[in-house]
Amino acid sequence: MLAAALGALVLLALLLLLEGTPRSDRSDATATTGRTDAGADGPSSLGSYPDIPRIDVHVHFAPSLAAEALRIMDAYGIRIALNASGGAPHAGLGLSVEVARQTAGRIRPYCNFPFGLVEAPEFARMAVETLRLCRQMGAVGLKVPKSLGLGIVTSDGMLLAVDDARLDVVFETAGALGLPVLIHSGDPKAFFRPPTPDNERYDELRAHPDWSFYGMRPDGRGPWPSWESVFAQYERRVARHPRTTFVGAHFGNAPEEPDRVAAMLERYPNLVVETGARIPEIGRHPPATMRRFFDRFQDRILFGTDLGVGPDGLTLGSRGLEPDPPERLPAFFVAHWAYFETAGRGMAHPTPIQGRWTIDGIELPRAVLEKLYWRNAARVFGLDPHDPTRDPAARGGP
Numbered sequence: 479m480l481a482a483a484l485g486a487l488v489l490l491a492l493l494l495l496l497e498g499t500p501r502s503d504r505s506d507a508t509a510t511t512g513r514t515d516a517g518a519d520g521p522s523s524l525g526s527y528p529d530i531p532r533i534d535v536h537v538h539f540a541p542s543l544a545a546e547a548l549r550i551m552d553a554y555g556i557r558i559a560l561n562a563s564g565g566a567p568h569a570g571l572g573l574s575v576e577v578a579r580q581t582a583g584r585i586r587p588y589c590n591f592p593f594g595l596v597e598a599p600e601f602a603r604m605a606v607e608t609l610r611l612c613r614q615m616g617a618v619g620l621k622v623p624k625s626l627g628l629g630i631v632t633s634d635g636m637l638l639a640v641d642d643a644r645l646d647v648v649f650e651t652a653g654a655l656g657l658p659v660l661i662h663s664g665d666p667k668a669f670f671r672p673p674t675p676d677n678e679r680y681d682e683l684r685a686h687p688d689w690s691f692y693g694m695r696p697d698g699r700g701p702w703p704s705w706e707s708v709f710a711q712y713e714r715r716v717a718r719h720p721r722t723t724f725v726g727a728h729f730g731n732a733p734e735e736p737d738r739v740a741a742m743l744e745r746y747p748n749l750v751v752e753t754g755a756r757i758p759e760i761g762r763h764p765p766a767t768m769r770r771f772f773d774r775f776q777d778r779i780l781f782g783t784d785l786g787v788g789p790d791g792l793t794l795g796s797r798g799l800e801p802d803p804p805e806r807l808p809a810f811f812v813a814h815w816a817y818f819e820t821a822g823r824g825m826a827h828p829t830p831i832q833g834r835w836t837i838d839g840i841e842l843p844r845a846v847l848e849k850l851y852w853r854n855a856a857r858v859f860g861l862d863p864h865d866p867t868r869d870p871a872a873r874g875g876p
């Protein structure tokens with residue numbers, strides 16, 4: 479009798495243990511993936527404010543994978559995404575415009591521009607025609623890649639500078655046409671330092687040696703410019719075109735120095751910035767400092783992720799040699815929501831390969847989150863997340 483009772487107790491204990499197993503497994507998995515307790519599924523994949531729509535102003539989507547991109551957007555509350563790999567009028571833009579039509583305006587392209595043709599005869603005329611076509615075809619803006627300043631070489635062997643006077647016509651025309659300019663100049667400061675194991679971006683630099691801008695250029699025709707000199711080119715470009723709206727990519731191209739970004743935002747009313755792939759970097763600053771920044775410039779910061787969906791897989795802000803696994807998508811987005819919406823400390827950031835540190839959340843109030851997530855982008859690009867089909871109308875104002 480006693481043995482039977484003991485046996486029943488042991489069985490009960492075993493059942494309770496088994497019952498508890500999935501739970502403890504789950505919290506183990508949570509700990510090892512570094513996810514916050516916001517979790518990976520259910521309403522938490524939309525953060526604490528699932529009713530606020532989001533416009534992501536910085537993605538790279540292959541037109542052939544629009545359906546997959548749309549599924550990701552739906553899962554994480556992105557109503558409209560602006561594709562920085564939209565193509566140029568005779569090189570891909572047509573396909574991207576077709577995607578915009580097929581997705582009822584939810585994936586819209588920026589126009590890319592052939593800056594490498596700067597020395598071609600009649601470049602200025604070609605530039606104006608190209609941008610007019612961009613506008614006519616339905617591009618929401620112009621994307622300027624970092625290869626301007628850090629890649630395109632002219633016949634004299636020099637890198638084509640961001641502020642090269644021959645390109646003035648491009649930026650003036652974009653402004654006249656009401657095309658905001660998403661501009662990526664420079665790169666993380668660590669990419670300009672020796673790519674050695676003590677470099678805080680060594681994981682990325684080891685996977686992509688060509689991302690290093692330290693020392694001599696690979697073509698041997700000269701040294702890489704300094705981070706400061708590329709940033710100065712970018713600033714002169716923004717200063718030169720007060721009637722053109724600039725969206726400074728990657729937190730205004732200086733996520734390491736919020737004070738520098740603040741000074742530019744103060745100085746240039748035609749500038750706004752976006753957050754693409756820089757939550758890891760800005761999340762390292764004291765949260766009170768960043769919260770003040772987001773409060774002070776609440777009308778000037780746009781939400782961007784730099785999410786890539788391509789034939790070679792996913793890129794969650796940045797990646798190593800292999801594409802990022804789809805299983806990391808929840809952690810990527812939830813880390814964004816956790817940074818903006820919570821006061822969490824020592825949290826995992828969205829893009830682990832960018833560095834082995836944690837971030838602290840800035841717990842923005844709802845009114846600021848609405849501006850960050852969509853209102854500012856809606857104003858700058860003339861979009862309506864509640865009706866993505868609505869064509870950009872009064873866009874172009876910062």
Ligand SMILES: [Zn+2]
Pocket residue numbers: 536537538562754784
């Ligand atoms: Zn990008």
